[in-house]
Amino acid sequence: MTEHDAAVVQGDPIPKARIEAFLERAGWPAHPRGAGPYQCAAPPRGATSHDEPAHAHRHTTAPPSDRRARDERQRRRWATQVVVTDELARRACAARGLRPPPEASPTLVAESAVADLGSIVATALAHSPAARALLAELEREQPVPDEAAWEYYTRNRDRHLTPDALRRGVNPFHGATDTDFVPYEQARDSITAELRRAAGRRAFFDWLDQARVGVEYAPGHEHPGDPSHPDHEHRH
Template sequence: MTEHEAAVVRGEAIPKARVDALLRAVPPRDRETRPESLARAERQRRRWATQVVVADELARRACADRGLEPPSEVSPALVLSIAGPDVADLGSIVATALAHSPAARTLLTELEREQLIPEEAAWEYYTRNRDRFLTPDALRRGVNPFHGATDADFVPYDHARAAITAELRRAAGRRAFFDWLDQARVGVEYAPGHEHPGDPSHPDHEHRH
């Protein structure tokens, strides 16, 4: 691995320039002022950005293997805004990878499309989350969904089923994406200073993904 390479994916080098481009596009989250704290934050930020770039490269390869054609690439400076709930649900690496990488978004969409949601799973979700299916009128009246509510206080299952299935498919697609990424990045080699932020083999590792 040369001094200009951040990682090697299946024998192909990922140049540090791709990591640098992402770092310029995404402002630091940390506002450290002490030199030692700032240096540590920047080390972790570079490791984090490397993971995002590696995820993009792996997604490009996965799309090619599946015959999928992602939309045209955009400049790293045009990284989409990332919603707070997405960071909480996905972790900042995956959330940023999906914002940064057309290939990652294309792959996630395909993985979601592949998920089959059984009817019984949708029905179970409906019956276990009754509070989510109160009618607008029942909500206005302050109906308790778990005590004293009648069938008329709830949106009928047939009306809610499509939205439930879509939500379950989305969640299953995200799990499939996580599983794919965990397997795909096995064997990726990293240059010193570009390892995973949570890699316990370096002393300042952390698990803030």
């Protein structure tokens, strides 16, 4: 690894210039004048082990200039994780024979996606066609037995009230009749899709956890929650 590299993935360096280019595209320049359009996606202060944004901790003793410098370092570490995820996904797609669609213009990362996936993974999926292609493939691979769909239907009856039952304020757990619920045969496909999507996301997280085990990081580009650097802030 040279002084120009941010990380090494499977023996190949990721140059620091690639991290800075991502920050510029995402609206987070190396020396930001404003928050940029990715404010909801880029937590400047830490991440959980599954990449979710950490609660901001208040540092009342540090001067503003020190806080800005720390936040910029954390932002760069966060961006490194996004770029590394993209690089790992590219390699996984190549190994699987998947051909991701061409790069598209970046879009704002929805706060709901950040809440569901964590800021790093949500942003990687928004920016990386390879990550999206891999996630879609993993979803397609997930088996969903009919027994699992039926169990979900019976355990979540409140989610399958008919529109008329909802208008009448029917209590799904007391006094409701079979006619107040969408029949299982009609709900099965959507339930199966939901369960497959959830299983695909779990598979994606499992893949990512394993894929980045051997990644080496240059000082200043570690995971934002890595306790080995002094700026880290981490919660579970």
